[in-house]
Amino acid sequence: MRKTSSRLLALLSLLQTHRDWSGEELAGRLDITARTVRRDIDRLRDLGYLITTVKGPGGGYRLAAGTQLPPLLFDDDQAVALAVALRTAATGTGVAEDAERALATLRQVMPPRLRHRIDQVRVTAVPPPEAPDAARVDAQVLRELSRAVHAREELRLDHTPAHGTPTAERRRVQPHHLVTWRDRWYLVAWDLDREDWRTFRVDRIRPRTPTGPRFTPRALPGGDVAGFVTSRFRGNDGTTTDWPCRGTVVLHLPAADVAPFAQDGTVEELGPHHCRLTLGSWSWTGLATAVGHFDAAIDVVGPPELAAAFAELAVRYRRAAGGITPSRTRTPRPT
Incomplete structure (x- = not known):
């Protein structure tokens, strides 16, 4: 049988799963008797944990929120x-x-x-690749936005756009969610002036006080905040998470050399030196550029828009080259 302290820790871990446990279930999981379960429940209560008894045919226990912070136990x-x-x-x-x-x-x-x-456990968290002060999120701003989201109160805020004038824009929004995307914080909100959904970088937000009236939350397009944010950052309207542009090419490279750099694309082996790559992007030009990162000959399978994007890029690159003869030196593959 486990030592009492170890058994209490295991019991507390089970109770913290936010469900009701019968005495028989807890006894079975801990390999102890129902009587020992009752004694251990009393010990946890003496330590300050608010454990309520669930009435019913089988009975049971539930860990509830208390009025003071009891000792914290972690396995x-x-x-x-x-x-x-x-x-x-x-x-x-x-x-x-x-x-x-x-x-x-x-x-x-x-x-x-x-x-x-x-x-x-040595972990180094690398911040976003830009000036640290520019992307740093103020903890007070996070708390204010979180409170407004929870209270469902309209917000007046100053938001500095990513490009163009450095002057902040005044916005009125209905805040819905705080999310993180690739190490950055964003506020998902309904913009009252533009009558559309927007995502605002939190490090570019300055909330104004007081907040506005309470509102009834609208339903996010697609109904899922993770899917909505993914869709928006892929250039869609929030109802689908697929890329708006998706095409297929044959690369004159082994599939094993392409797969590590295909991100969310699919790679199909066609032979020892060829593979089929299907990839998505927010635009046809962006898709052609992404495929061009691979140092290999390219055959476009489709659609025609992708071939047209390659033709447009060829004109731009030929002009940029200014008549310089290409070198035969092979450049490294993308990393």
Whole structure:
């Protein structure tokens, strides 16, 4: 039988899964008697955990929210996961320093063996490839946006566009979700002035006070925030996550050389030195450029729009070359 402290930790881990457990289920999972389950439940209650008894034919237990913070117990895997999350999740935000302090506090109270495991997890979170101050998200802004999303209150905000004039634009929005996409924070909102959905970079937002009236949330196109954001960043209207432009080519390269760099494309082996690549992009020119990253001869399978994009790029590149004869030196494949 497990030691009492280890058994309590396992019991608490089960109760934290946000479901009701019968005494028989807990006894079976922990390989103990129902009587021992009842004693362990009482021990956890003495430690400050609010565990309610569920009435019914089978009875059971449920972990509820309490009025004070009881001792926090983590198993080894949970502790390592928490350490990794604290080291990586706050990248590019103003809470990075707080996350580091939280990790230091957590490490200080851990037993030596677990502290050693965490110290072995060396993770370096690389911020977005731009000036750090430009992409840094203020923790206070995140809290204000989160509160407005939760309260369903309209927001007045100043938003600095990515390109063009550095002057901030005044916007009135109904905030719906805060999301992260490729290490950046975005606010998904309904723009009241443009009567359309918009995604705003949070590091370019300055909320104004007070907030506006409460609103009834609209349904996101497609109904799923992850799918909607993926669709928008692929140049669609939010109802489909597929690329608006998708084409197929034959590359004079082995499939094994192409597959690691095909991202979400599909690669089909046609022989030892040829493969078929199907890839998507936000435009036909962008798709042709992506295929051109592979240092190989290209045969366009279709559609005609992709061949036309290659023809347009050929004219541009020929003009840019200015009559220089191509070198026969083979350039490295993309990384």
